[in-house]
Structure formats: structure tokens, C-alpha cells
Amino acid sequence: MAVTDLNPSDNDQSFRCTGALTIGRAGSTQRELDAMPDGMTIDLAGVDRMDTVGAWLIHRTQRDRGAHIVGESAAVKALLEQVAAADHPVQVRPDLRPAPTRALAELGTWTVEVGQTLFGLLGFFGATLVGFGNVIRRPKRFRMNAVVSSFDAVGVRALGIIGLMSFLIGVVIGQQGAVQLQQFGAEVYTINLIGRLTVRELGPLMTAIMVAGRSGSAFAAQIGTMKITEEIDAMRTIGVSPVEALVVPRMLATVLMMPLLSFFSMLTAIIGGGVFCWVSLKITPATYAMRISEVVPLHDLDVGLIKSLVFGFIIALGGCFQGMLVEGNSEEVGRRTTNAVVQSIFMVIVLDAVFAVFFSSIGWL
Template identity: 50%
Template sequence: MDEAAHYELEEGPGEDGRRLVLSGPLLISTVGRIEPELRRLSGEIGVIDLSGVTEIDTVGVWVATRLADEHSARIEGADERAGHLLDAIQGMGGEGIAEERSPVWERVPIATGEKVFAARAGVIGVVGFFGQVLLAFLTILINPSRFPHRALVRQMELVGVAALPIIGLMSFLIGVVIAQQGAVQLEQFGAESLTINLVGRITLRELGVLMTAIMVAGRSGSAFAAQLGTMKLTEEIDAMRTIGISPIEALVLPRIMAATFMMIVLGFYASMVAIVGGAVVGQFALGIPFFTFLERIQEVVPTYDLWVGLIKAPVFGLIVALAGCYHGMQVRGNSEEVGSRTTLAVVSAIFAVIVIDAFFAVFFTEIGWG
């Protein structure tokens, strides 16, 4: 077992005042016995003497440093190991390591205020970033030779073509679930045939494009943030600026244009596959022939439902790409920031898409497309 740690207060000579002499091992396993008593010491202490300390670790040095800060004392008698630890921990003080938390009724309002202020700064930053994107787009319109054709095609492949399998599978299963669950509920009223209306309208207006936007946010929005964030850390973006290449034109604009355009294609594709999934359920569970289901879709679903989805799609794509690129370009400091910014990109994109979708729902209802 470890020997116990001890302390003793002595009256020092001259102007030194009282002297606190620590002895024995000042280790994490031994200092706990005397640490509460040391906290309660009052009065002036001029010197903290470590010459009697046999062993010491970071916790022991922290205790001595905190006492020195509280009593404006100086530390003497430290051996070589204690000296190195003192140099490493000097200036941190006790409160920097074990800060007492304020009550919850104080922490919650403070944290809320900090979040609101951060959100305000974030909105201003996104608006400014969007302004830079618009300026870059106008510059390319004036100078078409600067348009990054290859980068755009590559991003369209990554955002759109590569996403077809996973979005197709997701949409098919959504169509199956809507048709099956809708039929169960409508059966209570003898209206199983209205399952066709339910599947057609809800996929074309809402779920087709909304679920696609969420999938694109998790798949491509996160990739944009991680790619640009890594380029920021490795100073590739700074190097581009140095040689006269605009990162907004070369990196951000192709991603935003690809996501905006491909969301239209992916949203329409997802809606069609979801309808096929509903038709499969109609064939095997409702007794509605597959092609009869598809023909009835054309009769019962208004054309404006298709336009509602197609109008939403590019807006959602713009939001997802803007969030991913903005957070990627905000990475600072270290690799941990890449992870946190990637998470922020996905969360903020999904949140913004759902909020904008709610506004779209109200708007289209007001103009008679409800």
C-alpha cells in the first residue's frame, strides 16, 4: 500500500509568513485524504515546501499549484520530476481542471442564449456564403470559358447516378409501406381502391422528393462538408487562392449545381419507383392488377401534384448542397472540426428541408394546388 501524504504549517522566518510543508507521496492514490483539509486552509501562506515529498504525479502538482494560486505563495523544494510537471501545469490553476458547474437554472438560459447567438451568426454566414456563390455564378456567365465542365459532370455522377440504387430501394420500400398500411386503414371503410389515390398523391407531392432530399443530405451533403473540410486542413484551398483559382468557382459551384439539378431527376425517379412499389402491393395484396394500378394513377392524380414535387426538388437540392459546402469551408484548426462540421451540415440541411417543405405545403394550398 502507498504511504500516506502529510502536511504541516510552520511559521516562516522574515517576510515569508507561514510555510506549508508537504511530505510523503503526493499521488492520485494518496492525496485525497488531505486534499479536503488543504482546501479549508485560511490565512496567508508564503511558501509551499515540496522538499519532503517522496513521489509526485500530475494530481499532486495540481494540488500544490492550486494552493499556490489561492494563497499567492511560491513553491520551493521541487525535485527534477516535480519541476517538469510544474512547468507543464503552470498557469492552469485549479479551476482550469476541476471547474464547479453552475446550477441548472443558470446553465440552461445561458446555453440557450449562446445557441441563439450562434444561430444568428450562422444565418449571416450562410447568407454571405450564398452571395459569394451568386457572384461566382455571374462571373462564369460573363466568362463561360471558366466554367468547370468536368467537375460538374463528375459531381453529377457522384450525386445522381451513384445514388440511384439506394434511392430506388428506399423509394420502392416506401411505396410498399404506404400502400400496405393505407389499404389496412381504408379497408375499414370499404375503400381499398382509394389506395391508388393515396400512393400516387403522397409520393408525387411529398414523400418522394422529401425522402430523397434527406438521403442526399446524408450521402452527398456530408461528403461535400468532409471533402472541403479536409482540403481546408491540408491548405489546398489556400494554395488554390495563391495561384489565382477561386475555390468557390472550382469546388463549390459544381457541387451546388450538380445537387440542384440532380435532385429534380432523383425526386422524379423516387416518386416513380414508389408508385411501382405500391402497384406491387396492389397486385399481390389488394387484387388490383399491376398495370391497372398504374393506369389509374394517371386518372386520379392531378398534374399539378407532379409539378409540386418538381418545383420543390431543386430548392431542396440547393439547400443540401449549400449547407454541405458552407460547413466544409468553415473548418478550422484540427481534424475533429471536420467531423463536427459534417454532422452540422447534415442536421442543418435536413432541418431546413423540412421547414421549407412546410412553407411549400401552405403556399401550394393557398394557390389551389392543395
Template identity: 55%
Template structure:
């Protein structure tokens, strides 16, 4: 190296005592420019010597940047060595890097399995309690808005209600018809296969008609509406909540419950009985078509037979379930949408929750209705 000209290469050496021992006097000597483009040449040596070094001599480092300071700070942290001879610039950079380095905290000792289970159960119970209170608060706000609308009908947003009726009801007619038609075919075909073993395939009409009106028509419609409209409610309101449109509505004196939630709930409650009846009719048509093809039962004879064997109370059972299912679906979707906070990922999470919870509650309520109507003799 030419006298008086700084070296352009990064250097790292370790000086051991002459007797070969490794006492506290083991020293690492740094030289040259410790920059982003040079420290890679000595990084492996620095890592290998970290356990031996007790002092770091940086007096020969004539140039340093953040990367070089980070390598020196890492060596100090791993070896516990002290820094000597560093320039003011190097000391400032190394101190700044040390402050920015994450401090590894010792892991907390694992609790016993029984304690963890009790803690998890407690957290779930507390979370469930908070969820119940939030749902009750949401229901109270909805009832308050409904009461205000009944007292002052002009507060009802008619255009919003009609728009939601179109989205929930009219726009879903096609997919519900296709689903119901195929379900009716499956019920009639599978029922006929079993009843033929007893020579009673004529009772396929009874099976298809009663099952469509009483159970599957409104239940399958509710599942379809939950997946289609319930998810849309959660996503729409959740996006508005995320973009602070809901807060803006409150700021200008508009109730989000009256403007956003009430029209959706009313639309679902009004349309579900009609969609359930429509689904039941299409399912019976599907059963009549497959019966005409496979059982040689004429289409119109099948329809006439349905009128004879299906009691009117089966129709009313489906009609009674419809508004309840619609209320559950709309409330779940709107509630999950209003709970969105944080980031856009939360919208997807809440939308999924809305669909899953709505379908689960609908199926549970359907089982409850089956037991209830059986107890009162509507079977």
C-alpha cells in the same frame, strides 16, 4: 553514517519548540539527496506536516533534481514557509518550478440565475446574428461566382461539374431505389389496412401515387442526399481548408467558390428533381408489388390506375421542390466545410452540423410548400 560521506537516503524531520507549542519557529529539516528516486519515501510525511511548518531548512540537502525541487515548492506553497540554507542550485530549481506551477485563481462568484439566463440569450442572439451575416456573405460569393460564370461560360469547370453529377446522382441511384421501394411498400400496406375497414382498399392506389409524387418521393430523396452528399461536401471542403489547400488556391489566383462550391451546388440543383421523380416511380412500383401480393390488384392495373387518379400538378409539385432542396443541401454542406478551422475534430463537428441543418431546413421548407400549394389550390 560514515564521517564525511553524504547520506544516500532522503530525510525529512520537523522540529517543534521544547514546550510543545507550535509557534512560528516550527521548522522542517531536509537532508540527503532529494531526487526522483528518493523523495517518494518522505512524500507522505511532507504532506502531513504541511500545515505545521513555518520554515524549511535545506542546508543539509547535498543533491537535488526537478522532482525534489517540485516537492519542496509544493510544501512552501501549502504551508507558506520560508526556505533557508538552500544551495544556489536548489534555489534556482525551486524558483523555476514555482514559476511553472499553475496559479490557482479564486473562482469567480456565481451570477444570479436571471443574469446568467439573460447573458446566455444575448450570446445566442449575437451568435445567430454573426451566423446570418456569414451565410449572407457566403451566398453573395456564390451568386457572384454564378454571375461570372454566366457572363463567361468558359470559366465553368465542366469536368468538376460532371464528376459531382456522378457522385450526387448516379452513384446514389441504388440506395435511393432501395429506400423508395421499401417506403412504397410501407405506404401501400399500411394504407390498405386502414382503408379495408371501409371497404375502400382500391383507394390505396390514390394514396400511394399522390403521396409518392407530391411529398415522400422528393422529401426522402432530399434526406438521403443530405446524409450522403451534403456530409461529403462538408468533409471534403473542410479537409481542404484544414490542409490549407483552399488558401493555396487563393494564392495562385483560383477562386475556391468557382472551383469547389459552384460545381457542387449546380450538381445538386440539377440532380434533385430527377432523383425525386425517380424515387417517386420506384415507390409506386413498390406499392404495386405489395398490392398485387396482398390486395389482389394486378401490377399493371395498379400502374394504369395511378395514371388516372394522380393529377399532373402533383408531379410538378415534386419537381418544383427538388431544385430548392438541392440548393439548401449543397449550400449547407459547402458552407459548413468552409467554416472548418483549428483541428481535425472540427471537420467531424461541421459535417454533423451540415447534415442536421440541411435536413431540418428541408423539412421546414416542405411544410411551407405544403401550405403554399394548399393556399393556391394545388391540392
């Protein structure tokens, strides 16, 4: 317990502590210290045990109110010194660095993250190739049911939204092209614009963006949720490869379905453009179809389908890779799902630009 003594000769008060000065007495001791005047003398000769909370009370009183400590034992003195050494101000909000420094730091952080992501994606690509090789060597490990289910999720269920989007894109291309070409009396060339642009570029590209937002995000969310619930760890425990069971079926289904979806998108966009030309430009469907067959070379279709194969591979790879990176909690699932969509769309656009340069260089104009 704590005892307060008053020395009448010099009118100086002393605070004498006895027994254990621990967390259990922190409240009462603090109230007694608050009742004492500044500059008091704290006598610790009777203290036989003190913990960190008690030492902090004594140190804070000495620091803030100029108290004098007397009679402390060697152990108590050592504890008070440790508390005093640990008592230093902490800056909760660090000072803001200059804007150029912050910009460089953020650029450096982003560069490191991009490098780590590309390195991890390359390693995951290698693991996927190993998984494909294992399935080829041991066909019994091929999960046909999972592939068919992915066919339905990636392809069949996407037909409606892709068809509507492509039809409207065909209408928009026709309308915008006709507005510009009518100034020169060349509105018939709207058919050329619709045919080549949808088959060569917009059909595969818009389909890839739609599949990335729809199926790529689903892959990341599904695999990420399985990681959080430790289903993937359970698969490894029983000897099932997560790459073979989860990644290979999704990637195979996406790669095979993307050319079909792109071809469907091309046809729907051409039909949308044809409807516009029939209604607004009075070009009959027969004339429109004949003109399309004349102005769209076969290699444009080859270009679109080749792009679709690569786009499908990139989308499935990015979605599964981000799903495998999920750790911690459900918030991580949302973040990785967003990363999967953003990275897939970014890579699709970059590869589309690369393909444009490549096919132009080999004469497929």
C-alpha cells in the same frame, strides 16, 4: 549550495542558502528543507541569484511550515512578493449553476450560434452568386469536368439506394393505407394515397434526406479536408477562386440532379405500391396505372419537382458552407460534416412545410 546550521543555545535550526537558488537545485533544496523542522529560519543573505522555482520553494515552505525568511536582498524580496501575490487557489471545477440558469444560458448560446450560422450562410450565398456571375461572364472558367464528376457522385451512384428506399416506401404506404381503408370497404382508394403522397410529398422529401446524408456530408468532408491540407489556400495563392472551382460545380450538379432523382423516386415508389396492390389487393397493373393517371394531377408533379430544385440548392449550399468553416484538425471535419447533414435536413423539412402552406394557398391542392 544550501547549508544547514544548528544554534545550540536556543535549539533553533537555521537553513542558510548560498549561491544560486534556481531550478537546477530545486530537487536537492527541497530534500534539505523537508529534513528541517517546522518554524525554521531560512537565511537568504548568501543567495546571489534566484529564479521563480526557487522563490516558489521558499514561499511554499514559509506558507505551509511557518518558516521565517531573513537576509533577503531587495531583488529576492521582490520576487518572493510576486510569487506570493500569484499564489491563490484555483477552482478546477466551477460550481454548478442552478438548472434554470443553465437552461437559459444554453438557450442563449444556441440562439447566438443559430444567428451566426444564418448570417454566415447568407454571406456564403452571396459569395456563391458572385461565383456564378463570374462563370457566366467568363465561360472559359466553367469547370465542366467537375460538374460531370459531381453528376456521377450525386446522381448516378445514388440511384440504387434511392430506388430501393422508394420502392419499400411505396409498399409500406400501400400496406398501411390498405389496412385502414379496408375497414370502410374503400381499399381501392389506396391507389389515391400512394399516388398523391409519393408524387407530392414523400418522393422529393425522402430523396432530399437521402442526398443530404450522402452527398451533402461528402461535400463538407471533401472541402473541409482540403482546408486542413491548405489546398484551398494554395488555390487562392495561384489566383483560382475556391467558390468557382469547388462550390459552383457541386451546387449546379445537385440542383440539376435533384429533380431527376425525385422523379425516379416517385416512379419507383409508385411501382412498389403497384406491386403491393397487385399481390395483396388483386388490383391488376393496368387498372392501377389507369387509376394513378386519373387521381394524380399534373400540378402535383410540378410541386414535387419545384421542391426538389430548392432542396438541392439548400443541400449543396449547406454542405459546401460547413466545409468552408473547417479549421484546425480532422476532428473539426467530422463535426462540420455532422452539422451539414443536420442543418440540411432541418432546412429541407422546414421548407417542405412552407411549400405545403404556399401551394395550398394558391389552390394547388
